[in-house]
Amino acid sequence: MNPRNAVVVGGNRTPFVKAGGKYAMASAQDLLTAALDGLIARFGLAGQQVDEVVAGAVLKHTRDFNLTREAVLGSSLSNHTPACDLQQACGTGLEAVVYVANKIKLGQADVGIAGGVDSASDAPIVVTEPLRKALLALSRARSLPQKLSALGKIRPADLMPVPPAVVEPRTGLSMGESQAMTTKKWAVTREEQDQLAYESHQKLAKAWDEGFFDDLVTPYLKVAKDGILRPETTMEALGKLRTVFGKDDPTMTAGNSTALSDGAALVLLAEEEHARAKGWPVLAKVIDAQVAASDYVTGSEDLLMAPARAIPELLKRNNLSLQDFDYYEFHEAFASTVLATLKSLEGQGLSAVDRDKVNVKGSSLAAGHPFAATGGRIVASLAKMLADKGPGSRGLISICAAGGQGVVAILEA
């Protein structure tokens, strides 16, 4: 039997914007449906059945238990299109791509859509634990005294809603606070971080100017371009920002850390022959992927550096060295995450990465980072870059995620 290749056909995303901004009124389902609408329009999928749509969101309401299926039902895909919600923090989008690619390779699907959405504006607000318990007791109560007793247990402070916390449950530290420890440990300087942030904005702005995103992004709610992008920013301006994470000698600012964002991104994948028969572009093959996790809870390892464990394993299995790539996509959760990960890889005896090949069309610092949407953004952009570069060109994707996890993957044109 001939091996089946899973290929990236194309992608579509909404422009990304700052949380609480232009998409403040849109739900995660609205955003995901908008990204799906654009993908359907781009590839003429209206009325058609896709073998599976897989997506997820990190900040998720309980009402969105079938988020992706609901988006499918709201779209013009055939209602016979099944869907699955998948979640692995910021690795969600890339994990969804891996899930679909694996099904395609196994012969369980010919065409699939993968990606994710996040709306920090549509984050679920929940009730306090004492209020939840009192309300449960109230619903069980049969007699009036029982009901009054349940109500009597509620204290005024219990009535305050609980917004979602962006802290790691096991360390109580926010991602920025954890990353500040990593930044210090790996001696990443303020200037290196600002330089990376500056270049991210420069490169993303150039990509927009060149029309790179014309067939990757569909405008949404009067927004046509990523809202966080600051083409006019300078090293001086970035250098003046006050630090927000870390204590002694802090170096991390709002400029070299990603902003909370809203947006959705999806990728269309297909079995290679199937794609060719349909006359679809074949941008790049999904070659292989690897997940890993770091032991960060007691501080012996870093929260956001699991990719530094996953990459060597992935390279070894594929008989590749770290130099065998034309492009590298290191998700910029924070500028220092990318820089510390590169230092760690080099420290493991892998020779240095050519910085000119890293995030050449900009990354999350400039584009924004709606958690689960980042994987879809990166896969679609990288696949297009590899197709432009030509057959045989290869790219490496690295995405860190909460919980000390990391997902990495190889694409090849």
Next chain:
Amino acid sequence: MARDVVELKELPDVSKVLVKALTGAVTKKGRRAELPNRSYLMTSHEQDVARLAEYCRVTGFTLRDEVPATWLHVQTFPMQAALMAEDAFPFSLAGLVHVTNTMTLHRPVKVGEKLRMLVRAENLQPHAKGGTFDMVGEIHAGDELVWSGSSNYLASGAKVAGEPGEPVRLQAPEVAPSQQWRLPPDLGRQYAKVSGDSNPIHLYPLTAKVFGFPRPIIHGMWTHAKALSSLGALPEAYEVKVQFAKPILLPGKVGFAAAEGQDGGWGFAVVNKAGKPHLVGELGPAAS
């Protein structure tokens, strides 16, 4: 016949207009009916994304760049209300019953598009219970007609000369309801906020009683919008006709039945527990 066109710089404030249109009952009674020979025009209307988002949430639509056809009707509503509140308008809003609505989406309309909106009243006809007329709206984007709509109203007790014609009746699809909708008591207030139609019959039990309803009733145009959003993906262009058969009291529980016809068209109905229709509708290709 040349019409007198009144150009509006901004949309009328519906709450003020409504008071006038409703109280018109006192002064307008018994007059011989004649529609004002006048159109209202707004040359550049910008759609409000936040308002659209709320509209979609209340009516069940997904918030997308392409707006629902019923949203476009809502855009013209303040102009319709202002026209009906004019001294020259022969009927009081309090005595009007929305009987049917027909609208055509000629092509997808985006929320970012600026709209040129025109409304007028026409086609006064005798009816067994009084007279009927059409509130007609047209929306252009640039030079292109993108939406047109017509709301047929019955003015009970109006004096219109001539013999009443046969009323048009739409047929409900002969299928069992596949959906159940639960309408909360404040739904009329929610829809009033997003549509601008704060007619008191939709708001509170007390204000509804003043106008002879035991409880508030939901806006017919909410039911219309909810029916469209409940069909799932809609064609890029379409014509939809609905007939308002019986008001839905709030709070309420109703069924929704739909059957797919040819050309991707639909027949649908919103029905009560006994299967009697509150609304009957048909969706089909846009007449060019």
